[in-house]
Amino acid sequence: MDVAAYMAELGQQARAAAREVARSTTAVRNQTLLATARALSAARTELVRANQKDLENGRANGLDDAMLDRLELTEARIDTMIEGLQQVAGLPDPVGEITDMTYRPSGIQVGKMRVPLGVIGIIYESRPNVTVEAASLCLKSGNATILRGGSEAIHSNQAIAACLATGLAEAGLPETAVQVVATTDRAAVGELITMPQYVDVIVPRGGKGLIERISRDARVPVIKHLDGVCHVYIDSHADPEKALKVAVNAKTHRYGTCNTMETLLVDEEVADDMLPLLAREFVVKGVELRGCERTRAVLPDVIAATEEDWHAEYLAPILAVRVVAGLDAAIDHINRYSSQHTESIITENYTRARRFLTEVDSSSVMVNASTRFADGFEYGLGAEIGISTDKLHARGPVGLEGLTSQKYVVFGDGHIRA
């Protein structure tokens, strides 16, 4: 198979389909999503059978249990995909919104219209439900998509692709509006990320290694989500009860998510009081603490943290703890070690809260709230295609709006420039 030619063909088809999707009505795009949901429901047997093939191959290829779990399409997961489609269909359509329309001194009227980006390439790993999730968000926002899932999920993804094709056809949109790459050849990824003539943006979803590789080699803009090394800083003016509650929630609500706290910073003025209270809670939850010297002076049982711990995204019941000399030291630590994902200050002090908000350069900055809130659904975006740790275009949780752009619209009445 000539992968370059195959991918170029997908690209051309996507580009042509993108125009049709962009000018389709909200109703047609919603119909597509609902028809796909019906198609998925009708194809349960085929989906599970295709998925069995992937699971068998996965076992034969020695995939570990966690990977096999992510790969599995259970009835419950099919239900979740169907509900997801229905939810996205119910979201407001971002496309076509006109804002900021004002008259200029010249007499022209200028504003902005929200428009689809065009063709979005999605590169992801084992979870086949991402196929439906990503396709539905791209379609809803008026874009065509090329999806490249993990090779271990190829049969599941193709079965899902068939349902998407049914949905598109039923609503009268071209089936090429959503294309799932049918080859497991790794060269397909290389092609997808170097076709700026056909692809407007790449959204990779997966581990840091995958995303770094794609960012390095892409010739197309990438909306990327690297790691989440999130901090909570307990200020000397913190309400101890709020501090305890938020710190415990930020670490222990879920260990494997990118908005989980990985390092806790404690103001030296309250370290003697707060650290024992915190340690007691974390011990109960089974969280291993790794502390700086000053932490260990208060909590002698704690393991000594090394430089590596300040950089670590554990995604596990481990927490780095550091005592810092006040707000400036906390901000310095964060700006040095944070992945600029999410940080929270616990304080009752107005000026310190304000400084933390302004001076911490992360995609989400919080006061007296758990870092676990950094999430598209919690923020009211209705859906989330990822969390961007980039600064350009979309920063933080990316919803439908992040899959669109704005163009200028100008109304005149024969106006000319003088």
Next chain:
Amino acid sequence: MDVAAYMAELGQQARAAAREVARSTTAVRNQTLLATARALSAARTELVRANQKDLENGRANGLDDAMLDRLELTEARIDTMIEGLQQVAGLPDPVGEITDMTYRPSGIQVGKMRVPLGVIGIIYESRPNVTVEAASLCLKSGNATILRGGSEAIHSNQAIAACLATGLAEAGLPETAVQVVATTDRAAVGELITMPQYVDVIVPRGGKGLIERISRDARVPVIKHLDGVCHVYIDSHADPEKALKVAVNAKTHRYGTCNTMETLLVDEEVADDMLPLLAREFVVKGVELRGCERTRAVLPDVIAATEEDWHAEYLAPILAVRVVAGLDAAIDHINRYSSQHTESIITENYTRARRFLTEVDSSSVMVNASTRFADGFEYGLGAEIGISTDKLHARGPVGLEGLTSQKYVVFGDGHIRA
């Protein structure tokens, strides 16, 4: 000189300075701009002397007259730089603006805060006034800058850099907040565009060749402005008087600008009536017409257009003219040949105007207005660092807001995720 080490040093310094600029007050940043204006005024003799050196070298190196003209710093151009600084100081500060603050069902309050991008790299060609213009917009929007001007303007740029350093020092900001690359070694550009750890975005200003080269090699996001192949489409329902006025203005108001019309599309239903009227006006203005076959059937004296003409950005008194079979054909032509900069429809028909606005995928889409309005000042942005033909981040004219990003801010009262 070790260019890599030198550029890395500039990068580190810029990254450190960016934090200080980001947390500086509006007043301090405005003071810097006004102090720089005073420094430029006081340094007129030095500026002209440094510029003379560049002009002499330029003549010795055989620069053409147009290039020498762009290079020259006259008293009037120094005045313009000074006025520019004063104007930018007077613009509203985009940094820190908080919008969309709403309460979520969980009880947290979520909104967005506008923040600087960080470090902006500017790469430009001969005009030394760009040094002041770009530096002032980056500073105003809270960013640090590394500027890399053309080697032919090195003495002028260094003299301007000294004035910027004076301005920064007077206002108490680090001089490293604006750094003008002091070497003419071309390797400096290669370093600047591949230091994502120090540089957040590159804004190249110059010819298409320069920008394509930078986009291809950059490892840092690029806000790029390629070419402007702009169209005016005269619909069969156009008011002939408005059509004539706008078409003539869009082509002849200025020939060398990117928002100048390069191809005129005329609906076949009105071609017989409109083309002779248009031709008469263009002949008077000395514009050479290159037409399709059907144009030449009406205007036999017109030169035959080739496929190349539909792609051409003439930047000259030349205009490609094509008769098209209605709105769909016009949109097809535009979506095929346009550089997605600016297009305008002339029509009194509501539905056609609406379709043109929706279906033409360009950064500015207009109804009954001259393409020459596509400009940051005309749109009310107050200033313009360039016009983006990209879709991500900034599209169309880029003002101060395009040099910023938005982060999420979350207010809680000890809120935790359930």
